[in-house]
Amino acid sequence: MSSGSRGREGRINMEALTIPPEHGKSWYLALMAPNVKGPQYAWLDPSRLYCNQQAFMDCVEDLLQPFQNDTIDIIAGIDAMGFILGAAIANRLGKGFMTIRKEGHSCVETKGKAYSDYTGRQKLLEMRTDVVKTGLRILLVDQWIETGGTMEAAIALIEGQGGTIAGIAAICIEETKGGKRIKAKYKCSTCVPEHLQPQFNNKYLETFKAFETKNTVLKNKSE
Template sequence: MEALTIPPERTQRWYLALMAPNVKGPKYAWLDPSRLYCNQQAFKDCIEDLLQPFQNDTIDLIAGIDAMGFILGAAIANHLGKGFLTIRKEGHSCIKTNSRAYTDYTGRRKVLEMRTDVVKSGLRILMVDQWIETGGTMEAAIALIEQQGGTIAGIATICIEDSEGGKRIKEKYKCSTCIPEHLQSQFNNQYLETFKAF
């Protein structure tokens, strides 16, 4: 399926078939979700699906996690007419920050940083990242928000895999993903039937 092709009938979550498999080996993520962003309609439908559960909720600010969460998060912020807070990887901010160490999906130890002059007590923040595999990155970002008194209004991400961390996040926070229940096992097994078309 070409990246810019829109099917005549857009079935539920049709855009998931646009995601491309890993062709570079195990040091990379197992698929490329960003391919669906290349299709304007797919990107729009993805954002609308992610926001569906939060339609009646108060959201004051959107926070996106470095780096792919910036794309999805900024688009969601624009769609909602809200501000956008970046949560950066260590060493990229020239201002005062709080930091939190975590272990990412590759098992590497990293640090996230967040500016200290935006999040105030009671501010309701929608957390956005492209993907949650082990949950370490999202849990570190949540800790930074909560450390400054912010409230997690919810979490929006294309997929939350059924890892220990993923399950913890789903149990504790209101979450929205693009993955229908009947496809979750394919995502957990890190192989999609649609990959056969590539």
């Protein structure tokens, strides 16, 4: 099986399920497909890398690496995409997983925290009240941190119930005011190497060019 298709300009667009024979650190970020739907959707979407068994495993390992020697009692994940990574991390560590949900989805007693996120809309996160106790060490997981509004609401819910944030894991923490504030205060892990961080902040990855090439070829073929 080839590890990708080459467009006219020779750029490699990695097939979703292929594991390249040689893959360096964070190789799986190149699996991310560009946003073709416009700004009403999250601008960078890592979900294609979850489809690749090796990419998903490597992503989880990378996120856990800084916490190897730390005490973690439980993983908490933020609705919705944070559930995927959070549950995978919990499973890998042999720990339990607690959901932090968006408004109106919990049928148990919860506390809520209002926030606004990258959309600018007012939202509410809700967390159950029967799990977190003083000193419980929680690894808080989400797919992405942009403005930091969502993550800071989740932190407030956990700390408000006496929990300790053992760490924060997200594929990317953008270098926004909120992102920097979170990084300064908590131990964080991400999958984005320093040299790629500017591309993530600008919401455009060099690897997207390979998809553009492929799309051009496909479009020309159908003409």
